[in-house]
Amino acid sequence: MAAIYSLYIINKSGGLIFYKVNHLFLALHLAPVFYDLPSVEENDDLIDANFAGFIDSRRDRPKIEALEIISWTLIFDLICSVVCVLVGFGKTQDCGTKGRMDTNDSLRVASLWHSMHAISQQLSPVNGCSGIELLQADTFDLHCFQSLPGTKFFVVCEPGTPHMESLLRYVYELYTDYVLKNPFYEIEMPIRCELFDINLTQAVQSDRVALLGR
Amino acid sequence: MQFFGGSEISPSPPVPTASGNNAHMMYVFNRNGVCLLYKEWNRPLHTLNPQQDHKLMFGLLFSLKSLTAKMDPTNADKGNLGVPQLPGQGCSFHSFRTNTYKLSFMETPSGIKIILVTHPKTGDLRESLKYIYGLYVEYVVKNPIYSPGSPIKSELFNTALDQYVRSIS
Numbered sequence: 504m505a506a507i508y509s510l511y512i513i514n515k516s517g518g519l520i521f522y523k524v525n526h527l528f529l530a531l532h533l534a535p536v537f538y539d540l541p542s543v544e545e546n547d548d549l550i551d552a553n554f555a556g557f558i559d560s561r562r563d564r565p566k567i568e569a570l571e572i573i574s575w576t577l578i579f580d581l582i583c584s585v586v587c588v589l590v591g592f593g594k595t596q597d598c599g600t601k602g603r604m605d606t607n608d609s610l611r612v613a614s615l616w617h618s619m620h621a622i623s624q625q626l627s628p629v630n631g632c633s634g635i636e637l638l639q640a641d642t643f644d645l646h647c648f649q650s651l652p653g654t655k656f657f658v659v660c661e662p663g664t665p666h667m668e669s670l671l672r673y674v675y676e677l678y679t680d681y682v683l684k685n686p687f688y689e690i691e692m693p694i695r696c697e698l699f700d701i702n703l704t705q706a707v708q709s710d711r712v713a714l715l716g717r
Numbered sequence: 718m719q720f721f722g723g724s725e726i727s728p729s730p731p732v733p734t735a736s737g738n739n740a741h742m743m744y745v746f747n748r749n750g751v752c753l754l755y756k757e758w759n760r761p762l763h764t765l766n767p768q769q770d771h772k773l774m775f776g777l778l779f780s781l782k783s784l785t786a787k788m789d790p791t792n793a794d795k796g797n798l799g800v801p802q803l804p805g806q807g808c809s810f811h812s813f814r815t816n817t818y819k820l821s822f823m824e825t826p827s828g829i830k831i832i833l834v835t836h837p838k839t840g841d842l843r844e845s846l847k848y849i850y851g852l853y854v855e856y857v858v859k860n861p862i863y864s865p866g867s868p869i870k871s872e873l874f875n876t877a878l879d880q881y882v883r884s885i886s
Contacts (some may be wrong), residue, residue, distance in 0.1 A: 628741040640810040
């Protein structure tokens with residue numbers, strides 16, 4: 504599982520057209536708060552360490568098998584998705600629970616980012632600035648890619664996650680293939696393309712992200 | 718968030734990062750947005766007049782802090798976007814990079830913001846910014862003639878700062 508929290512796509516005028524949250528990763532980070540699980544510390548084998556530690560701590564259970572870890576993961580993911588569907592948030596794929604933003608907030612954040620990106624070009628000491636590419640904060644990193652027409656793709660990930668630049672370029676390729684070439688897609692409107700969602704989910708999984716770093 | 722772990726009065730400067738990176742300019746703001754210091758070493762492009770430039774820089778930092786506090790994925794309880802954050806409250810960014818420059822930022826608990834704009838390939842300047850804050854405390858705050866909230870006019874501070882920044886360039 505890649506250490507990616509969320510992905511945003513902003514159109515030329517600063518409106519949010521796509522927002523995807525990595526529920527399971529977010530839930531695992533907040534799980535220690537709600538479910539008293541051991542805290543997330545390392546990136547590698549995140550899920551294995553977390554669930555194995557949780558299950559091992561219960562002395563009466565035997566040592567956990569890999570298959571059992573995977574099935575726990577899938578069940579958790581399924582529960583998250585089911586809750587999201589039940590709560591009634593459709594394609595924008597966000598839940599209004601703690602740790603995530605509701606739709607209005609994500610729209611505001613996107614337009615704020617659009618403005619900040621533009622202002623950062625004004626403050627450049629030398630010519631030819633194309634805006635913020637990487638923002639490093641205490642608990643996350645934000646990588647941004649702006650395409651030639653002005654569409655911005657940015658991803659919020661754990662500090663130090665590698666290969667985000669190539670992931671963003673790959674997402675741009677997916678965007679041109681599955682969204683722009685779709686005759687029913689209206690330009691600058693929110694993205695509602697199944698194939699784009701499917702391919703994006705595949706791309707965000709950790710083994711794919713490493714392969715993309717070419 | 719830990720600001721200063723050591724108890725030294727003037728810690729020795731950290732080892733300079735990669736050589737050959739020039740510092741472009743530096744800003745110091747107080748909590749009210751007053752620009753206490755603006756130093757320029759290498760700035761070929763001036764888009765705005767100085768007052769507008771300072772205001773724009775302060776506004777950018779304020780908004781970016783608000784953005785990072787809101788976007789923090791590890792914090793379950795967040796305030797609303799645009800609400801002024803206290804120094805140290807919520808997640809804050811420490812640097813951002815564009816293709817032409819890298820901006821390193823540090824805010825102290827008293828609201829003093831130190832900004833250093835350098836070449837994009839510069840490494841992590843958090844330790845350097847802490848050292849600059851140490852210089853500020855020594856030469857400016859401890860100066861009995863200096864009134865807080867007014868622009869810094871101390872020669873000693875300017876010299877020490879200049880010397881230090883050139884050593885990390």
